[in-house]
Amino acid sequence: MDSALSVSAVSKAYGPRRVLHEVSLEVRAGERVALLGHNGAGKTTLMKLALGLVPADSGSISVGGAAAGSAAAREAAAYLPEALAFHPALTGREQLGLFARLAGVSRAVVPGLLDRVGLGDAADRRIGTWSKGMRQRLGLAQMLLGRPALALLDEPTSGLDPVSRYELYAIVDEMAGQGTAVLVASHALTELEARTDRIAILREGRMVACDALARLRDEAGLPVRLRVTARGERAADLQARIGGARLNGASVEILCPPSQKMARLAEIAGLGGLVADLDVAQPSLEDIYRHYSGGASP
Amino acid sequence: MIARMLAIAGAEFRIARRNRWALTAAVLMLLFALALTFAGSAPTGTLGVDLLTVSVASMTTLAVYLTPLLALLLSFDAVAGERERGSLALLLSYRLTRGELLAGKLAAHLAVLALAMAAGFGAAGLAAAAAGGAGPESLAALLRLIGSSVLLGATFLALGYAVSALAGSTAGSAGMAVGIWLVLVVLYDLGLLGAVGADDGGFFTQTLFPWLLALNPADAFRLWNVAGSGQVALASGMTGAAGALPGGAPLASLLLWPVAAFALARLAVSRTAP
Numbered sequence: 001m002d003s004a005l006s007v008s009a010v011s012k013a014y015g016p017r018r019v020l021h022e023v024s025l026e027v028r029a030g031e032r033v034a035l036l037g038h039n040g041a042g043k044t045t046l047m048k049l050a051l052g053l054v055p056a057d058s059g060s061i062s063v064g065g066a067a068a069g070s071a072a073a074r075e076a077a078a079y080l081p082e083a084l085a086f087h088p089a090l091t092g093r094e095q096l097g098l099f100a101r102l103a104g105v106s107r108a109v110v111p112g113l114l115d116r117v118g119l120g121d122a123a124d125r126r127i128g129t130w131s132k133g134m135r136q137r138l139g140l141a142q143m144l145l146g147r148p149a150l151a152l153l154d155e156p157t158s159g160l161d162p163v164s165r166y167e168l169y170a171i172v173d174e175m176a177g178q179g180t181a182v183l184v185a186s187h188a189l190t191e192l193e194a195r196t197d198r199i200a201i202l203r204e205g206r207m208v209a210c211d212a213l214a215r216l217r218d219e220a221g222l223p224v225r226l227r228v229t230a231r232g233e234r235a236a237d238l239q240a241r242i243g244g245a246r247l248n249g250a251s252v253e254i255l256c257p258p259s260q261k262m263a264r265l266a267e268i269a270g271l272g273g274l275v276a277d278l279d280v281a282q283p284s285l286e287d288i289y290r291h292y293s294g295g296a297s298p
Numbered sequence: 299m300i301a302r303m304l305a306i307a308g309a310e311f312r313i314a315r316r317n318r319w320a321l322t323a324a325v326l327m328l329l330f331a332l333a334l335t336f337a338g339s340a341p342t343g344t345l346g347v348d349l350l351t352v353s354v355a356s357m358t359t360l361a362v363y364l365t366p367l368l369a370l371l372l373s374f375d376a377v378a379g380e381r382e383r384g385s386l387a388l389l390l391s392y393r394l395t396r397g398e399l400l401a402g403k404l405a406a407h408l409a410v411l412a413l414a415m416a417a418g419f420g421a422a423g424l425a426a427a428a429a430g431g432a433g434p435e436s437l438a439a440l441l442r443l444i445g446s447s448v449l450l451g452a453t454f455l456a457l458g459y460a461v462s463a464l465a466g467s468t469a470g471s472a473g474m475a476v477g478i479w480l481v482l483v484v485l486y487d488l489g490l491l492g493a494v495g496a497d498d499g500g501f502f503t504q505t506l507f508p509w510l511l512a513l514n515p516a517d518a519f520r521l522w523n524v525a526g527s528g529q530v531a532l533a534s535g536m537t538g539a540a541g542a543l544p545g546g547a548p549l550a551s552l553l554l555w556p557v558a559a560f561a562l563a564r565l566a567v568s569r570t571a572p
Contacts, residue, residue: 048387051391053387074391077391078391079391080388081384081387082384084383085384086383086385087309087313087383087385089312089313089316089317090309090313090316094309098305098306098308098309101301101302101304102394103392104301
């Protein structure tokens with residue numbers, strides 16, 4: 001498959017501060033990749049390099065087959081910056097019209113796009129009167145101009161309510177469905193879990209992981225969490241038999257390596273009437289992220 | 299390229315109009331010009347010039363202060379404001395270049411200033427002509443005033459873009475813009491005045507001083523308007539310095555400053571990371 005974004009061995013420093021170190025990443029057409037990392041891990045810088053807004057110190061980046069920053073690469077990429085605001089004096093229709101003219105797209109598409117993101121009714125009101133969710137949807141609408149080969153979204157859902165988040169991802173999925181390669185930088189791990197094909201993790205400017213969630217999970221070898229609820233008041237009895245930690249009056253939690261999962265399950269099933277219920281929890285994206293990014297939560 | 303520049307210019311012009319910027323600037327110009335014209339109408343009899351001439355002389359003095367101020371107010375957040383909103387990175391992710399972005403903003407802001415100048419000075423000039431007479435020479439002086447005000451405005455617009463690109467925030471940019479206004483419009487003249495006083499008619503006053511005046515865009519503006527019309531010079535009492543310079547020097551300064559200032563702004567904005 002063709003690569004919409006190809007980053008190879010890119011490094012970037014701002015003065016003495018090294019932001020990216022030998023980072024490589026491929027995103028293919030129609031693929032959705034989540035870019036994770038702490039604040040300051042280099043996510044935004046990587047996007048700005050891909051857009052040609054700042055030059056890389058070394059390495060190369062191509063977008064849609066053209067060198068980052070070239071006219072063809074700029075036309076191939078769409079961008080939604082973090083915490084984007086627009087000039088409050090313009091209306092939504094005027095602002096999107098400006099972007100259409102900059103993209104060289106007919107302004108006839110503007111009303112349709114505003115309807116598509118649910119801003120049809122607000123189109124002629126000034127953006128200064130809009131909510132944050134509405135502004136973010138306008139940001140999405142400008143990404144839909146001219147069918148980009150690559151879409152870069154920087155923290156697109158921060159500060160949005162759940163419904164707006166859902167709608168935003170619906171549009172992102174639609175773009176991917178039409179063949180746009182999507183790279184989303186986010187802190188909202190739980191919502192990314194089901195919405196991405198691959199996870200890329202930046203840690204202090206280095207790419208420490210980049211694979212499908214299932215494979216990262218296997219590779220990390222994180223323990224599976226088994227939560228066993230005792231019948232009646234027999235939690236102490238249960239803990240004596242299977243070990244683990246008491247959670248509360250009625251449950252015991254065991255962590256076991258993936259390889260021993262089936263054996264432990266069989267053991268618990270053999271306890272018969274002592275067990276009232278059993279939950280099996282795979283390591284979540286948050287656990288995996290913590291594993292690769294080295295400690296604290298994002 | 300032209301299409302993208304015009305797209306930016308169109309949006310900026312709309313913003314200026316909607317913020318009532320264009321209207322405020324024009325009304326401000328008109329009120330000041332009218333007040334100066336009719337409050338300063340006393341010397342017509344003694345000097346033997348028509349009221350429009352006196353009006354242009356007064357408005358020249360007014361424009362030296364007001365035009366740079368209006369231009370800087372229009373331009374100080376042009377880059378810093380976009381950066382703070384996050385829209386600078388977005389705009390530049392399109393095929394728009396930094397030069398096109400600046401040129402588009404300049405075109406719109408210059409149009410706003412030109413409209414304000416033409417409306418304000420034009421209306422005050424017409425009122426003066428109707429009340430106290432005008433001739434071909436004073437009419438030419440009025441047109442020269444409007445034209446050179448636009449050039450002066452272009453210089454300070456571009457200087458405003460430069461500080462806007464260099465400053466880390468809009469607040470910082472506003473502070474730097476005030477600094478530029480103070481230095482170029484007020485302190486520079488005070489400094490020269492002090493030096494002339496200390497020099498007591500020597501080499502500095504005779505030779506260097508007129509050139510230093512022409513070097514400053516605000517003073518070049520004043521010189522050119524004065525040199526252009528003997529009557530305006532008479533009415534403004536500023537004949538000496540203008541006479542000591544080659545005729546083209548103030549005009550050359552007025553024409554070169556916008557170009558140099560825009561080049562400076564272009565350089566400053568190319569060094570900013572959006």
